[in-house]
Amino acid sequence: NAGVTQTPKFQVLKTGQSMTLQCAQDMNHNSMYWYRQDPGMGLRLIYYSASEGTTDKGEVPNGYNVSRLNKREFSLRLESAAPSQTSVYFCASRDTIRGYTFGSGTRLTVV
């Protein structure tokens, strides 16, 4: 049982490049989330998907897009990366009883 799997684990981009962060969960959870983690700022919600076929903005959606491809997969896309998007990105899925399960993160550096 893998839980939440994120790829890649590390990525370096040049300003203006695009990329997609992948997330998949095998727990049959309906809800999935993308957070970014920056020093001293905790975890901030970028986008979430309450169920397959729906997505909604969180606190910091600017510069990102998401796709809920199916119940298992929820991807985050940076269309034109900026240095301000240098961060650690976490995907999570939610069980209403046991709460959130997080992936191990993607460390992104934009130069």
Added chain:
Amino acid sequence: GENVEQHPSTLSVQEGDSAVIKCTYSDSASNYFPWYKQELGKGPQLIIDIRSNVGEKKDQRIAVTLNKTAKHFSLHITETQPEDSAVYFCAASITSGSRLTFGEGTQLTVNP
């Protein structure tokens, strides 16, 4: 929306001592308060949670207390061990099924 503040941002204790981390929240409608532990290079993991109908909850060396009137809740770790060293996050939401708002995190270091 909900705002969660967490203190202190860093905490250093000697092995065997107790550690306390405090959080305040702004939305009186919040009823679910989990705590997450994040070890280096890993994602946060749920360690304990409390709902508003309970004032205190314990799990071995970890306890959480909630004061709904004052809108604050705390994590207490007793008999700390080096493996307790990590970043701890508090969070709040209206229900366990709602979106979580996280505090800024506390870096706990337990010195042998």
